[in-house]
Amino acid sequence: MEQFESLLTCCVCLDRYRNPKLLPCQHSFCMEPCMDGLVDYVRRQVKCPECRAEHRIPYQGVQGFPTNVTLQRFLELHVQISGELPDPTAGQVMERCNVCSEKAYCAPCAHCDKKVCDDCKSAHMEVLRREITRINNQIRRGVHRLQDILGIVERNTSNLQTNCAAVSGEVDEIHKRLAKALKDRTDFLRNEIDRYLATELRNLTHLKDNLELELSNIQSNCDVADKYMNDDVEWEDTELVDTKEIFLKTVEFLRNFDYEAGDYNRRIRFIMTHDPNQLVMHVASYGELNITNPAHTSGYGGSSLQPSQGLTRSKSDHRLATQFRQQEETKSYYDNDEPILGGRKFGERRPPPPEKPTREYGATDDYSGYESEHRPSRRFRSRFVRSHQQDNDSDTEQATRNIKSEHKEKEKEKVTDTEDATRGPLSGIFRLSDCPRVMQRMLDVDSGKKKEKKEPPPPPKPVQPTPPTQRRPPPARQQSEDDEISRLKRQNKATSSQEPERAAQRAVEEERNSITRKPPTPAREASSDGESDESLGTLQRNQRKNTTTATKTPVPTPRRPSATETPTSHRVPARAASTESSASTESSGSAVKHTGGDRTTPATTNGTVSGAQRIQSRFIGSQRPTPAPAPAEPAQEDSDSSSEEETDSSEESEEEPAPPRKPESQAMARTDIGPLLARSNNARTDAQDNKNKDSPAQPRYRTRPQPAEEETPRYGNSASSYSNRYGSKPKEEEPTSSFDDETKYPTARSRYLALKERRNRLARSKSSHSGFGAGDDDDQDEPVSPTTASPSAYLAARYGSGTGGSELSRSRSSHALKSRESSPERPVAGEKDGAALSSWARYLKSKYGSRGKDRDTSGTSSSASRRLSLGLPLRSANELASSDDDSKNAAGSPISPTAATAAVAGFAAAGSSPRSQYLQKRRLQFSVGSRGSEPGYFTWPRGIAVGPDNTMVVADSSNHRVQVFDSNGIFVKEFGQYGSSEGEFDCLAGVAVNRIGQYIIADRYNHRIQVFDPAGRFLRSFGNQGTGDGKFNYPWGITTDALGFIYVCDKENHRVQVFQSDGTFVGKFGSFGSKLGQLEHPHYIAVSNTNRVLVSDSNNHRIQVFDVNGRVLSSFGEEGSEDGQFKFPRGVAVDDQGYIVVADSGNNRIQIFHPDGSFLRAFGSWGSSDGEFKGLEGIAVMSNGNIIVCDRENHRVQVF
Amino acid sequence: MAALPRRIIKETQRLMQEPVPGISAVPSESNARYFHVIVTGPEDSPFEGGLFKLELFLPEDYPMSAPKVRFITKIYHPNIDRLGRICLDILKDKWSPALQIRTVLLSIQALLSAPNPDDPLANDVAELWKVNESEAIRNAKDWTRRYAMDN
Secondary structure (H helix, E strand, O other): OHHHHHHOEOOOOOOEOOOEEEOOOOOEEEHHHHHHHHEEOOOOEEEOOOOOOEEEOOOOOHHHOOEOHHHHHHHHHHHHHHOOOOOOOOOOOEEEOOOOOOEEEEEEOOOOOOEEEHHHHHHHHHHHHHHHHHHHHHHHHHHHHHHHHHHHHHHHHHHHHHHHHHHHHHHHHHHHHHHHHHHHHHHHHHHHHHHHHHHHHHHHHHHHHHHHHHHHHHHHHHHHHHHHOOOOOOOOHHHHHHHHHHHHHHHHHHHHOOOOHHHHHOOOOOOOOOOHHHHHHHHHOOOOOOOOOOOOOOOOOOOOOOOOOOOOOOOOHHHHHHHHHHHHHHHOOOOOOOOHHHHOOOOOOOOOHHHOOOOOOOOOOHHHHHHOOHHHHHHHHHHHHHHHHHHHHHHHHHHHHHHOHHHHHHHHHHHHHOHHHHOOOOOOOOOHHHOHHHHHHHHHHHHOOOOOOOOOOOOHHHHOOHHHHHHOOOHHHHOOHHHHHHHHHHHHHHHOOOHHHHHHHHHHHHHHHOOOOOOOOOOOOOOHHHHHHHHHHHHHHHHHHHHHHHHHOOOHHHHHHHHHHHHHHHOOOOOOOOHHHHHHHHHHHHHHHHHHHHOHHHHHHHHHHOOHHHHHHHHHOOOOOOOOHHHHHHHHHHHHHOHHHHHHHHHOOOOOOHHHHHHHHHHHHHHOOOHHHHHHHHHHHHHHHHHHHHHHHOHHHHOOOOOOOOHHHHHHHHHHHHHHHOOOOOOOHHHHHHHHHHHHOOHHHHHHHHHHHHHHHHHHHHHHHHHHHHHOOOOOHHHHHHHHHHHHHHHHHHHHOOOOOOHHHHHHHHHHHHHHHHOOOOOOOOHHHHHHHHHHHHHHHHHHOOOHHHHHHHHHHHHHHHHHHHHOOOOOHHHHOOOOOHHHHHHOOOOOOOOOOHHHHHHHOOOHHHHHHHHHOOOOOEEEOOEOOOOOOEOOEEEEEEOHHHOEEEEEHHHOEEEEEOOOOOEEEEEOEEOOOOOEEOOOOOEEEOOOOOEEEEEHHHOEEEEEOOOOOEEEEEOOEOOOOOOEOOEEEEEEOOOOOEEEEEHHHOEEEEEOOOOOEEEEEOOEOOOOOOEOOEEEEEEOOOOEEEEEEHHHOEEEEEEOOOOEEEEEOOEOOOOOOEOOEEEEEEOOOOOEEEEEHHHOEEEEEOOOOOEEEEEOEEOOOOOEEOOEEEEEEOOOOOEEEEEOOOOEEEEO | OOOOOHHHHHHHHHHHHOOOOOEEEEEOOOOOOEEEEEEEOOOOOOOOOOEEEEEEEOOOOOOOOOOEEEEOOOOOEOOEOOOOEEOOHHHOOOOOOOOOHHHHHHHHHHHHHOOOOOOOOOHHHHHHHHHOHHHHHHHHHHHHHHHHOOO
């Protein structure tokens, strides 16, 4: 075979003979180039290379030599036998290469667009290959971008899913809650109505019986008198006198008795706190999905989704590209679209020169475009700037294109079933390995059939330019492209050796008609557009949601406390709560919190559904005072049902009515008056427990002898409990109390008591309104108090009168109540109630970490109770009235009923005991520390707070630590050191202890707040320097309220910021200035338990009182050294009864104010002796009434 | 530069695959037309045992013109001068495109075994060879030992 082969080999070119010419010497040589090269043109001879024989060249040249036909036959035979491919250049004619001018078989070169010889072409290909390698490297370097994006898209997808799942979960949750609330409420109301009916009926019948009895008595008396009171009968003088007296009494009775017809005509009414329509509307639209970026979210089950396109379609470029791509596809390839490779198939020859100008199908120079400096950029650009380009194209090239339409049409068919099928949807780049040519190349490489083929490693692209070099496909062979493709496919199938190939092939087959595949992001299929968009959107949405929540929270959150606390304040004496109730409340409370945090709407809905009252305070505001009590009415009825409670309470006359409350509180929790309510309720109940324990330990308040003493606590408690639980629920107690009381006490009195109670309750509820609901309404307090109070009072009166003989007094009392506003009353404080309440407060303090504010709450309640106790001795209507005015009266100010805010009323109730206590203040009890850095010594102590068990927590500012002392001033522990890391301080200023004993520190020079656990271990910090929300500029005083909200005096930003206990920014108020509501260097802050926020507006020399929403309630003090004036007041504290203690730094004295801000007393002066100060800082009040103050320049803490 | 003619490639491949005994020709890495050649001294010749280095260059119009070949190793031979140039007809006028690298090298090897002092290039050597063949052969052996065997 080898010899055979060598016989077929031209000895000159060492290749297979090509057109062998036979020399006369019988040696054969290829005509070209071998024979050509042998020609001696000078001698016109040819010298045989084999035998050196010289032959004349025929006239026509070497072509004139005869062709060695035999050899040719052999060649053909050999080809058949060996399967060797035919000579590619067969039939070709040599031309001059357009590049090197050598004569050779020339072929068009896509690179230079000329006919060039193989050599030049391969050189060109070499250049191309290098360029491709270079570009490929660029691509490799850049491809991570797509990978990143892919990652993001995947993340977004999962985000989207979780987000949607979470939201729908929320919606479900809300739905459940709403349904439950609605049902509970409905049941509750029905029960109430039934109870109401029963009670009223009973009362009426009772009254009827009484009246009948009276009537018959009087009638018989009259008859007797008529009959026997004449001369006929002998009467003794005494008898006559008595008779007269009786008759006089009767007359008096008749005169005075005044049955208020209206009383029982009063019908129970069902009043919706909200316009039912509105409520329905609220419920109907109880939530909406807030999608930050509107668009078509296919999977998003939102109720109010707009189908606008924008949802997720950010304008990122690939998206644009997608859009354009879509446009392209719809437009088909005819017009102004510039497909990659100009629409040619990969590797396809460009059409003959005449077609050249086109850039579309078969555009010749597209190949070169692939690597020429300009073109590739265009190609890559296409992804990003396609639209632009399109325009250009269409403008400039439309005309040319139209001419070629038929050609294009033909092409198009092929396009659809080959590589276009696998185009990347975004860029229009298809997978090289998917195009038949590349497949073939790879196949070749792999199978090793063509050894000469050495492809550069980067698989797809470098391969592509090679074809011409290696394998010069003769035009003839290309005639049927489709055939070739199919053949290739078959081959591929057979081979299936290589993964990519197979994939490619599959792709070709399966996805022929789809558009999707694109190498860099295979995952992104057709749907990917939408999806990715969506997910992107989700991301954005999430972010935005966060922001929105952030922005929103300030609004709802401040409200939340209000909502929560409204009940709280009412519920003070709520009885020992059953565990279940607490549990349930807790859960509901937490739930609410959750939803509230997430969306505003749920909270709203909640409110709407659940607590009429709460809602009112929150949304309707106190401006509509009347509705408030009204809804309460039905609620009150349930109290009747709890008759057992009442009896209980009556029995245990003295102590707090612990047992009776229990069921109610449960009921509350159950009725779903509002999870918030419930929650607070829970808290209260806890408190109650404690109080019970504590109360005995509080002799101070108890000792006061009072006629009504025994009763008082009960009433007070019950009252407070009512009020705490439900601002306007006076009714429940009344019937019982009146019944019970009748036996023991004069009915009238009891009734008065009840009334008072009610009043108190009202007042308190009012105050709570003002405190919490204030955010929504401006003039909440003034109008509220009278109105709110009166109806409930009225109710109270009515119900109270249920007992038999008490009608007269009852009616009167009710009148009195009505007229109450105008009647000034200065009752003596019944301390007993105060005691009970204060004990509760004390509990609060000890448990929650006593801050002065805590007292306020108890103060309110105590005041209420005190008022009650006051009420006991009073019989006249007048006395009942004006509990609001108490404080003013106490302060000696004229009565201004309208002006008396509920809050003030609460404070006003402060009994004489605290007052007297404060009046006695002056003696230093003891002082702690002196300058130094050892434990128990201070260097410029600043903030101070009272922790659990009356521990004293001192911010030892320049020692950069917190020191804790017990109530006797014994050093307990310290923590912190200088620095800016976690748990380190830089001149800390304010300290606070929240209700779970965590220390909250204003780390002044680090401009942050740090939170430590009760053991002094660092928990978290938040904030940094700045003026934005959640940033600080020398934060100074700090405090927390019962709900754990953190209030920070952001001194250099002249504002107060409010945070959740976890550091989430909630709101802020105050700005630089001296107007009402503005602040200049606020230093210290305190929150009363009525949720009044007291800020020492230092450079304005005043104390400002805000509600928790940052609305100014009042302000007192101005610059000066008289009583009630300040010079740079710093520390401020409020006790549980609302008394305000101010460290009047510039005057070096401590001033004590009534809850309404009127001056009570002052003590202290400049100096370093006991009871003298040099530069006061923080101040706090212990639950036992001790005032502790940081005496900065004396480096000590003094206790009074 | 234009690509290598197919013939050169084929010749090179064949030289690698079927080397001629006693001859090795390796194309330079930098220039495929330049070959490093080593020819062993033929048996029964004064050059036996020596390894003679040559260089071979294929001109542009190869195979239409003869390759250029030159001895690098010094050799004592009447047809090879001090510069290593070779007096061989097929490298001159008798060149034929039908000849190849291997045939040329074989011819050179043959030339070593059959010096032709009648067509001298190195006249002194040729003279000695004609006058005193034995001494010439001794010289040749000496040179071979000296220049073609050390390395």
